[in-house]
Amino acid sequence: MITLRSLLAPAGAALAVALAAAPAHAEVSAETAFTFNTFSFLIHGAMVFFMAVGFAMLEAGLVRGKNVASICLKNTALYATASIAFYLVGYNLMYVDVSGWIGSFALLYNPSGAETALLGADEATPEMVSEVVGNGYSVMSDWFFQVVFVATAASVVSGTVAERMKVWPFIAFVFVLGAVIYPIQGSWTWGGGWLTEMGFSDFAGSTIVHSVGGWAALAGAIMVGARKGKYGADGRVNPLPGSNLSLATLGMFILWFGWFGFNGGSQLALGSALDATAMSIVYANTFLAACAGIVTAMAMTQILYKKIDLTMVLNGALAGLVAITANPTLENLFLAMVVGAIGAILAVLAVPMLDKLKIDDVVGAISVHLVAGIWGTLAVGIFGGGDIVAQVIGIVAVGAFTLAVSFVLWGILKATVGLRVSDEEEMDGMDKHELGLEAYPEFGTSSQAGR
Template sequence: MEITFELGYALDTFYFLICGVLVMWMAAGFTMLEAGLVRAKNTTEILTKNVALYAIASIMYMVCGYSIMYGGSDFVFFLDGITADGATGVAEDAATYAPAADFFFQVVFVATAMSIVSGAVAERMKLWSFLIFAVFLTAFIYPMEGSWTWGGEAVFGLYTLGDFGFSDFAGSGIVHMAGASAALAGVIVLGARKGKYGPDGKVNAIPGANLPMAALGTFILWMGWFGFNGGSVLATATVESANSVAVVFMNTNMAAAGGLVAALLLARALFGKADLTMALNGALAGLVAITAEPSTPTPLVAAVIGACGGLIVVGSILALDKFKIDDPVGAISVHGVVGLFGLLVVPLTNPAAKFGGQILGAATIFIWVFVTSLIVWMAIKAVMGVRVTDEEEFEGVDMSECGLEAYPDFTISR
């Protein structure tokens, strides 16, 4: 069956844009998940951070991030070159979708990486310190590691990851582990919330204020992930690409299901109760685990990969608490530890990927993002501080940072 280039171009562009919209919808998922897992007195700041970081990511990736990641210096003015039919010098053997669609799809990935940082540093970070860091991550830190991976550039001119068999289909490492690496650096500089860890090493649970909202956020993320992974096929206008999209959707769903069930069962075995927060993180862990390669496993293997991610995330959350790394939403475990796992299992189903290349790629991403983020966090701390005062943390950062509360009718007068 043949289709004209113009029709294929239109279909692939439309599909790319719709998948980008689904990924953009993940921003709402992160917002709801984080808002549900923090205390009521810190909800408004979480909401503010998430809507603001999306806007900052869009602007900074337009200004310089996209050009750093994929080359070229005139992207800000690329619309000037678009011809009447919407193509910018696109030949039939070149790109199969509009350049603007590619930018839109890529920018929502950048925002996803920054959203991961938001939850990990919640309840004690200054709003403006966070937003300044967002500028650096979305304008430079993420685009640089993206240029070495998806951009195909040599790492500081030394080696090309693709030559070593590195493969990351939709971003278990490039997006998720990168965001978690930046979050880990921020948490180390920031320190734990007051009262989280006792002097005797006891870990004190700090429950979230709105678990229905957290569950809604997880379902939104689950839905958005079909665009995240499915859009990374990059096309749907041929029989081959349409079949590939269907397989990716199927495996994405199975991995999430496997992750949730495995985490729920492990939590029941460990705590004697069905822990909702662990179940939610299990679903997300399954999604992160399959993101590195959702196109080659069978649905059963995808479910097993997701289940392994669900088991890993429960153990990782408990382990990080032992090291007093305070992550209110489990973002470092879900996106970082499981993101690494996702990279390492790619060669099991994709023979083109090599274990050595996966390890080298993971190390490159982690070292670059963690070290540069740590430098930026420390610089921000030296200039304006990163943490609110003890009194502001006790009262809640909503009032001190945003001047209003998310649930004023349910707040007890102080």
């Protein structure tokens, strides 16, 4: 009987012989490496972009029903706003002609002259192809991969200040975050600036992306104040349950999936066996850190509250992911679990600490992205062979810059257009007053319900 396996067997044997006869260090061509590197940027960038869905669903599930449409709008608008700002000026500030502290103030970032010449040529010459391929990857593939990171930092802020901050001041802040705040501090490391020269290391952005979002969110939460009814006069913390925990759970899993693009793509190349091997380790560490965060958060909440808290477990997974982001290249995968577990412990402990300070963080983003981000960056110096002094300096420098500029910007917005909706609007819900609609009208209490 002739089977597909019997037909393919001779071809498989011939391939095995050919591979055995190949040079031990055979390399792909420069154009092939260019293609794989570009593909890696594009596909991993698309995966990071999909995290926007995760943030939107997580936050929609953790806010109250009367604010679901508003938080969905903010997550949609912030991605567009931050991305436009990064295109207009942010990328140049972060990566072009970085002098140590800041890059170029040139406007716009477009394909290179070599690429446009290749695209416009009637017949491409070997010299034209060689000039493009020599860059190692398509210029705009790198821009695309970088722009989804700045939008992720902005996404951290929206959940923290949800349910009481006006839409337009929030969007104005996001624009400045994408155009100036994120790029300037990013140039210090990923742009080859002074922190890189000092030895600071942050593989995929525990500090550069997540802690920056966390510092901005912390300043925003302090400036806008807590939601009405969150804290009692006697110091009591009143729970304000979210609208849909199944939606929040879906959001966490989407974020987890997108994180493989976040960390895996930060290998920045896929044109060699070395890069493919390193990327595989990054994927595995990213996965295990989240797993450790989940189990740790379950145990922590059982011990502390005598019940397992689902919202804490979701944030435990994210804290594990944030923590490992600074160094997902660990060759001992057990250490990745340790990093993720400690990140979850710190996030679980940070939530009640912030409540004691009356800092109202609706979704726990400060605990997850700032606290676990700081830990993950420190862990590079503990487990990853980095310089612990340089790590501390980097954390402090980025934190001080982001927090100071954020306070100034939030303060300007508060003094001019105001940050907070009125008491009536907050009571009724932002959906009704700022959007004129409800996310769940059939379950609402408005005059339209039941008609």
